[in-house]
Amino acid sequence: MIVGVPKEIKTAEHRVALVPAGAESLASDGHTVLVEQGAGLGSGFGDEAYRAVGAEIAPAAETVWSRAEMIMKVKEPIEPEWSRIRKGQMVFTYFHFAASEALTKAIIKSGCVAIAYETVELPSKELPLLTPMSEVAGRMAVQEGAKYLEKVFGGYGILLGGVPGVLPAEVLILGGGVVGTNAAKMAAGLGAHVTLLDISLDRLRYLSDVLPPNVDLLYSNRHNMLEQLSKADVVIGAVLLTGAKAPKLVKRADLKVMKQGSVIVDVAVDQGGCIETTKPTTHDQPTYVVDGIIHYAVANMPGGVPRTSTLALTNATFPYAKKLARLGWKEACKKDPSLLLGLNVVEGKVVYSLSRRLAMIPAEVYLADSSLRIVNVYGLEALAVRELSHQSRSAVLDQLARDVYRPYASFWKGYMGDEARFREWAEASLFASDHPVNTNLAGILNLRLDSLFTASANWLVKASGRRPRGVWYIVFGPGWTDMGGFTDGTMLVDLSKVEPDREAFELKLAHELTHMVHGASTGGTDPDGGTVLQRTISEGLASYAAYVYAAGRRTPAQSVGYTDAEWSWALAHERELTTAARPYLGSRERADLNRFASRSDRLVDAGPPAVAYFLGFRIVQAYVAKHGAASWTDLLDLPVRQVLSGSGYPL
Ligand SMILES: NC(=O)c1ccc[n+]([C@@H]2O[C@H](COP(=O)([O-])OP(=O)(O)OC[C@H]3O[C@@H](n4cnc5c(N)ncnc54)[C@H](O)[C@@H]3O)[C@@H](O)[C@H]2O)c1
Numbered sequence: 001m002i003v004g005v006p007k008e009i010k011t012a013e014h015r016v017a018l019v020p021a022g023a024e025s026l027a028s029d030g031h032t033v034l035v036e037q038g039a040g041l042g043s044g045f046g047d048e049a050y051r052a053v054g055a056e057i058a059p060a061a062e063t064v065w066s067r068a069e070m071i072m073k074v075k076e077p078i079e080p081e082w083s084r085i086r087k088g089q090m091v092f093t094y095f096h097f098a099a100s101e102a103l104t105k106a107i108i109k110s111g112c113v114a115i116a117y118e119t120v121e122l123p124s125k126e127l128p129l130l131t132p133m134s135e136v137a138g139r140m141a142v143q144e145g146a147k148y149l150e151k152v153f154g155g156y157g158i159l160l161g162g163v164p165g166v167l168p169a170e171v172l173i174l175g176g177g178v179v180g181t182n183a184a185k186m187a188a189g190l191g192a193h194v195t196l197l198d199i200s201l202d203r204l205r206y207l208s209d210v211l212p213p214n215v216d217l218l219y220s221n222r223h224n225m226l227e228q229l230s231k232a233d234v235v236i237g238a239v240l241l242t243g244a245k246a247p248k249l250v251k252r253a254d255l256k257v258m259k260q261g262s263v264i265v266d267v268a269v270d271q272g273g274c275i276e277t278t279k280p281t282t283h284d285q286p287t288y289v290v291d292g293i294i295h296y297a298v299a300n301m302p303g304g305v306p307r308t309s310t311l312a313l314t315n316a317t318f319p320y321a322k323k324l325a326r327l328g329w330k331e332a333c334k335k336d337p338s339l340l341l342g343l344n345v346v347e348g349k350v351v352y353s354l355s356r357r358l359a360m361i362p363a364e365v366y367l368a369d370s371s372l373r374i375v376n377v378y379g380l381e382a383l384a385v386r387e388l389s390h391q392s393r394s395a396v397l398d399q400l401a402r403d404v405y406r407p408y409a410s411f412w413k414g415y416m417g418d419e420a421r422f423r424e425w426a427e428a429s430l431f432a433s434d435h436p437v438n439t440n441l442a443g444i445l446n447l448r449l450d451s452l453f454t455a456s457a458n459w460l461v462k463a464s465g466r467r468p469r470g471v472w473y474i475v476f477g478p479g480w481t482d483m484g485g486f487t488d489g490t491m492l493v494d495l496s497k498v499e500p501d502r503e504a505f506e507l508k509l510a511h512e513l514t515h516m517v518h519g520a521s522t523g524g525t526d527p528d529g530g531t532v533l534q535r536t537i538s539e540g541l542a543s544y545a546a547y548v549y550a551a552g553r554r555t556p557a558q559s560v561g562y563t564d565a566e567w568s569w570a571l572a573h574e575r576e577l578t579t580a581a582r583p584y585l586g587s588r589e590r591a592d593l594n595r596f597a598s599r600s601d602r603l604v605d606a607g608p609p610a611v612a613y614f615l616g617f618r619i620v621q622a623y624v625a626k627h628g629a630a631s632w633t634d635l636l637d638l639p640v641r642q643v644l645s646g647s648g649y650p651l
């Protein structure tokens with residue numbers, strides 16, 4: 001195989017993806033190693049060093065990209081590199097796809113095989129190709145902290161380890177993961193007194209075994225943190241919440257309790273930082289001062305020590321690179337599940353592992369300024385069913401009961417019954433090979449429900465000035481409906497029934513969110529609440545809102561769920577329909593409501609089902625024709641009798 005190593009061109013990136021020792025090993029395996037001129041210079045490896053072990057030096061990046069079957073890099077490809085990527089070419093590097101949609105699109109378009117360092121994962125959940133950079137950053141954090149404590153750099157003027165007869169500095173570390181542990185070892189080794197805070201008791205227990213006695217371990221809460229903050233000379237931020245921004249543990253006002261001239265090194269800056277006053281800096285200008293406290297927040301700390309970082313990184317990446325070169329990506333990923341998790345995009349298809357995507361779905365999110373709560377129960381269900389598929393059914397059912405039923409018991413009780421009933425249903429449905437959780441999970445994940453909800457809710461807020469309020473549960477359930485509401489206002493999406501069609505789903509959401517707003521403003525007070533007329537206007541209004549939202553992509557017929565034939569029939573027989581409807585308008589009988597709103601019921605034998613949608617839509621259309629295009633939003637607060645009279649529609 002031809003393995004290519006281009007020179008990194010991202011600003012201030014001095015690392016290189018392959019060192020001469022690695023090149024030698026690949027060459028002796030019979031591969032051709034193609035290194036761009038000067039690629040290793042920033043890390044102290046001249047072209048000669050590569051040539052001496054059998055690598056070819058290519059004068060230009062184009063040559064490397066156009067000849068290599070596998071590209072090894074450090075940083076994600078940046079724009080000038082995108083057009084050089086070839087179809088079928090393997091690209092092994094950090095990608096951080098979540099950070100850039102443009103990059104994701106470019107990689108999909110290129111048709112290459114993208115294997116991302118940051119998602120290679122061991123069975124222990126460790127990320128072996130991220131760990132070395134965290135080790136570097138953790139150790140470096142202490143060195144930088146010590147430096148900026150010196151007077152010339154603006155610091156308090158104390159020596160980290162003290163001297164005999166003088167107390168050492170106090171180092172406070174927030175988070176005891178890879179960064180925090182490495183920082184603690186380093187600071188303790190230099191003689192400082194160290195206090196490390198973490199929220200994981202298991203982690204603290206482990207650390208108490210491996211860290212030296214001048215490191216105190218404390219459970220992380222606000223009280224403990226503030227107490228330590230007032231004593232600290234150096235604070236190191238090393239907190240991480242997987243898949244989320246770092247929590248802001250230290251608030252701006254908290255800086256007041258700290259000593260003037262003390263130093264904060266916020267290593268977590270790449271995830272937003274865990275100190276409120278953190279903003280990213282660069283190696284050129286690494287620090288700034290807020291309220292007398294020196295802040296160091298370089299987002300790519302390892303870049304400051306490229307030689308160490310290159311060696312640390314390539315030690316970790318090289319074994320995988322060797323496998324990829326020897327076996328090709330297909331075989332290599334088949335043989336090594338850790339590498340399989342590194343596979344992100346294959347020839348235009350995103351293949352990022354399902355379980356990882358599931359694990360990234362937050363259990364709950366708030367939208368439209370926290371008036372709307374979305375509970376993503378389906379992610380937990382799918383995770384149990386798909387992740388544990390190698391385990392016994394009863395183990396999966398236990399997990400479902402624990403993670404899916406019990407935390408949302410009142411919802412499930414209302415929808416399908418008690419826990420025993422839930423288990424019975426789950427066993428009969430979720431394990432069936434033709435259930436969507438087994439056949440169509442990727443399609444459902446590709447809907448990106450969160451973005452659909454956000455789009456519809458934001459649109460409604462903007463168009464109507466009203467916020468939908470309430471709770472939505474998204475579940476794999478018995479499929480009695482695809483989307484709808486309970487009498488207490490709780491809303492439901494049942495993915496067992498939903499067609500994974502992004503646009504259709506989005507328009508349904510606009511429809512249902514409109515119901516929420518309408519119900520909230522008129523539900524309790526409208527004298528016609530609960531009648532056929534109210535249901536008719538309500539469905540018409542919701543369908544009309546979805547029609548407006550679709551902005552020309554949907555016909556009125558589609559907006560009310562009619563075929564074109566049904567719609568034309570209804571238009572042609574509109575008088576007949578209104579005459580037949582009139583006697584029922586004030587009724588609250590269930591049978592009458594069904595006659596108007598159920599998809600399996602008809603008002604007129606020869607006519608279409610669910611005429612409430614048609615009639616309601618026509619009423620709103622008539623109203624808008626009289627009062628202007630934006631006037632449909634006024635109807636959200638009007639009693640339904642006034643809507644009807646204001647529309648002039650002959651009903
Ligand atoms: N700036 C840089 O150059 C650079 C380099 C490498 C890593 N990082 C960043 O450093 C951060 C830490 O990385 P890591 O590899 O150590 O992660 P990690 O997952 O190994 O450790 C994070 C730790 O934070 C703990 N934690 C979570 N919430 C906490 C809280 N409220 N209080 C105290 N502890 C809490 C977790 O229990 C965990 O032990 C990440 O944001 C990472 O991206 C930055």
Ligand SMILES: [Zn+2]
Nearest residue numbers: 511515539542
């Ligand atoms: Zn409706």
